[in-house]
Structures are given as C-alpha cells and as structure tokens.
C-alpha cells in the first residue's frame with residue numbers, strides 16, 4: 001500500500017495483534033514514519049489506533065495483547081520483543097490517551113518521572129519550559145488541579161523529557177476546546193521543527209492532516225487508505241466520514257459520533 005520511503009525510522013510491517021488469545025484486533029497493519037516527518041494515523045472509535053501504539057511502545061503485555069504476526073523495526077532493527085523502557089531509551093516516547101499524568105504529583109515531579117532515563121535532565125527541563133511557559137509558572141502546582149489543556153501540555157512535556165526521536169501522541173486534541181486544539185497543533189509543529197518525528201493518532205482529521213506529511217486511515221484493524229494530506233483531503237469518502245464535509249444530502253456537518261455509526265457500512269472494505 002502506498003509508497004514506502006526508504007529512510008524510515010519506524011517501520012511497522014503486516015502487524016497482527018490479538019487480545020486475550022482470541023480477539024484479532026489488528027489484521028495486517030503496515031506503516032512507515034520517515035525520519036523528521038509528521039505522520040497521521042486516523043480512524044474512528046475502535047479501529048485499533050491505540051492498539052497500534054501499544055504494539056510500538058511495548059505495552060500490549062499489560063493489556064493481555066500479543067503480536068501474532070508481522071514486525072516492528074526501528075532504524076532497521078527489530079524491536080518487537082524489547083521491553084517498554086528499552087524502547088524509550090532508543091528514542092520512542094508516547095503521550096497516552098486521555099492525558100495520563102500523575103494527578104497527585106506536582107508539575108515538576110511529573111517531568112522528573114518522564115526524564116528518569118536521561119541523566120542531567122535540567123537542560124531538557126528548560127527546553128520543555130520553553131515549549132510550555134505556562135508549565136513553568138505552575139511547576140509547583142499539583143498536576144490534578146491543572147486545567148484540561150494544561151494537563152495535556154504536561155503530558156506532552158513529560159514525554160519530551162526523555163528526548164525522543166519519535167513522539168507518538170494518542171488523540172491529543174480529544175476533549176479540548178478549539179483554541180487549545182490549535183495550541184496543541186502548534187506545539188506539535190514546534191516539536192517536529194526541532195527535529196523530533198511525530199506519529200499523530202487522531203480522530204480530528206482536519207487538525208492532523210493540516211500538519212502531517214503523510215496520513216493513514218484505519219478501520220476495524222485494517223488500513224483502508226493512505227497518502228499525502230492533499231490526496232486524503234480531496235477524497236470523497238474521507239471528506240464524508242472523517243471531515244464531516246460530505247456535501248451530502250442535507251449539506252450539514254456530520255459529527256464524529258455519526259461517523260461511528262457509518263462504520264458499519266464497511267464502505268472502505270468492499
């Protein structure tokens with residue numbers, strides 16, 4: 001599917017994942033993140049986006065999941081069997097779904113937790129505060145009392161403390177007001193400009209495709225389309241199902257909740 005860039009940093013090939021020994025959730029996913037790029041992974045609820053992330057970061061075990069086929073390579077060498085901490089050491093860092101932070105710890109302590117694998121993380125912390133001045137102002141605050149937007153910034157800041165070469169974000173815009181979505185988007189662009197590659201998992205296709213170099217769309221464990229943002233944005237199905245711009249019968253915008261119901265039509269799979 002699609003063109004496969006040669007200088008890929010992360011390469012996922014024909015990945016199959018099963019939960020609880022029986023439920024086949026990923027059914028042959030292949031994707032590439034070239035060095036220096038922003039790649040978007042789009043899909044509706046339950047498509048398998050988070051499962052893909054867990055496979056890449058090594059967190060399937062704790063969810064009773066297992067890779068049954070395929071491989072994940074990092075700069076040419078297979079990492080599928082490395083434990084999560086070693087993948088972080090190699091430069092893969094993640095911001096989990098629903099901005100998991102340590103609510104009872106301070107902003108500073110959260111950042112320390114994110115930087116435990118790097119020594120002398122004072123300089124890195126300064127860089128994180130450059131990205132997020134508001135976090136510096138609130139560095140002694142208990143993280144649980146931060147606003148939703150600030151918590152998302154903290155979750156991203158914490159992931160940056162390990163100085164990743166690849167940052168994977170799982171739906172960072174979820175539940176944020178439009179202005180904050182813009183802010184998160186700008187932060188991701190800044191992070192990428194500073195040299196970190198990004199795999200951006202989103203349901204907000206408009207946001208993700210506005211900054212991505214390449215995009216993949218997945219549905220029920222399979223990729224159904226991939227390409228440059230211009231191509232995806234011009235596609236009628238993408239416009240209808242992921243951007244709510246179907247130009248459809250009523251001409252109205254569809255919400256992503258509606259998109260969920262349309263999934264059953266399996267238009268992509270026919």
Ligand SMILES: Nc1ncnc2c1ncn2[C@@H]1O[C@H](COP(=O)(O)OP(=O)(O)OP(=O)(O)O)[C@@H](O)[C@H]1O
Pocket residue numbers: 019020023025043044045046047048049050051052063064065097203
């Ligand atoms: N630990 C688990 N055990 C069994 N099934 C699971 C587990 N985690 C996820 N699944 C199932 O795997 C499928 C894919 O889930 P996944 O969380 O990867 O989707 P997603 O694309 O991230 O969805 P969302 O947008 O809602 O976060 C779903 O059908 C889900 O119910």
Ligand SMILES: [Mg+2]
Pocket residue numbers: 049050051097170
């Ligand atoms: Mg998810």
